[in-house]
Amino acid sequence: MPVSLSFRTVRSGGARRRARTLLVVGVVLLVAGALLRATPAPTFAAPRTFATGGGGGGTVTTNATVNLTDAPAFDPNSIATSSGASVAIDLVNTGTYTHTFTLSSAANLTLNRSWTPTALDLFFHQHVPWVNVSVAPGASAWANFTVPANASGTYAFASVVPYQFQAGMGGDFNVTSGAAGAGITLQEQTAASALAFQPAVLQANTTGYPLHISVEVSNLGSIGHTWTLVPQANVNLTSGNFTSYFQAHPPAATVNVPTTPGQVVWANFTIAQAGTYQYLCEIPGHFAAGMVGYLYVGVTPPAVAPPPSTAIVEPILLIGGGTLLGIGVLLTLSASLVGRFPPRAPTAHH
Numbered sequence: 059m060p061v062s063l064s065f066r067t068v069r070s071g072g073a074r075r076r077a078r079t080l081l082v083v084g085v086v087l088l089v090a091g092a093l094l095r096a097t098p099a100p101t102f103a104a105p106r107t108f109a110t111g112g113g114g115g116g117t118v119t120t121n122a123t124v125n126l127t128d129a130p131a132f133d134p135n136s137i138a139t140s141s142g143a144s145v146a147i148d149l150v151n152t153g154t155y156t157h158t159f160t161l162s163s164a165a166n167l168t169l170n171r172s173w174t175p176t177a178l179d180l181f182f183h184q185h186v187p188w189v190n191v192s193v194a195p196g197a198s199a200w201a202n203f204t205v206p207a208n209a210s211g212t213y214a215f216a217s218v219v220p221y222q223f224q225a226g227m228g229g230d231f232n233v234t235s236g237a238a239g240a241g242i243t244l245q246e247q248t249a250a251s252a253l254a255f256q257p258a259v260l261q262a263n264t265t266g267y268p269l270h271i272s273v274e275v276s277n278l279g280s281i282g283h284t285w286t287l288v289p290q291a292n293v294n295l296t297s298g299n300f301t302s303y304f305q306a307h308p309p310a311a312t313v314n315v316p317t318t319p320g321q322v323v324w325a326n327f328t329i330a331q332a333g334t335y336q337y338l339c340e341i342p343g344h345f346a347a348g349m350v351g352y353l354y355v356g357v358t359p360p361a362v363a364p365p366p367s368t369a370i371v372e373p374i375l376l377i378g379g380g381t382l383l384g385i386g387v388l389l390t391l392s393a394s395l396v397g398r399f400p401p402r403a404p405t406a407h408h
């Protein structure tokens with residue numbers, strides 16, 4: 059069960075009406091955004107749809123952007139999702155050649171780069187691809203499809219334009235079996251006036267793995283951020299080593315946090331095992347300034363975890379209260395010694 063999170067907002071009384079209007083506008087934008095996101099229009103090829111067989115948890119979606127370059131290569135060349143997921147991949151051809159995104163339906167069958175273009179075509183005739191989208195130079199297209207419920211393993215994708223795959227334009231589509239865990243949703247925001255995540259602690263309790271998690275991220279301010287999750291449990295990166303770590307271990311999820319108020323972005327990923335998963339902002343300097351947090355999956359956050367906002371407020375209240383109490387005690391003591399409270403001013407003598 060996801061932990062319920064609340065945010066305390068301080069507003070001046072005069073701004074309350076405007077805040078309420080913004081709230082209504084925000085909700086409307088949120089709903090509109092969700093509807094738009096749910097139905098990305100394919101611009102090139104109709105999506106292939108597969109029956110999921112029902113069952114499982116809520117609808118899990120995987121949204122990804124893949125650049126098709128003239129290297130030739132897919133960037134990124136690895137996509138992670140789960141069985142039964144609704145997948146929407148924005149294919150962006152950044153080059154001057156036509157490229158295809160052709161995704162094998164055969165699990166754990168590696169395509170061989172030494173195959174001729176004819177051999178590659180033959181493979182895709184024998185294993186009808188889940189997706190086969192051709193993208194013209196400078197154009198973009200959607201690959202929309204549902205991963206079959208019984209899918210699991212690595213599915214290769216390639217560009218079938220002759221000699222592009224042979225030159226390196228291939229990648230892996232990794233499907234985690236989603237049979238055990240249902241999906242859960244968490245909310246995350248980046249702060250308005252500080253380099254911080256609110257909250258800096260997220261918690262997901264589950265009894266089954268893999269667990270599909272969707273984190274809805276939005277921005278309380280206008281500075282660009284990323285929400286980037288480490289792929290391994292119990293890894294504690296520093297601002298000095300996270301870049302090199304991610305080069306060796308691609309993030310489990312990374313999204314650019316919108317700077318438009320009310321706009322949200324979803325980070326969807328699958329967690330395979332219990333543990334503590336660190337997340338951070340990749341914008342240079344932000345992690346060092348404090349943009350880091352922890353997602354606790356199936357484990358209880360430690361008492362010394364990065365404190366929520368109330369934990370910061372309480373010590374201040376305690377210190378403030380203690381100070382007032384101390385002043386009161388001193389005044390009472392002085393009053394008992396002088397006999398007046400406050401003591402009579404010297405000029406008041408007759």
Ligand SMILES: [Cu+2]
Binds near residue numbers: 282
């Ligand atoms: Cu940031």
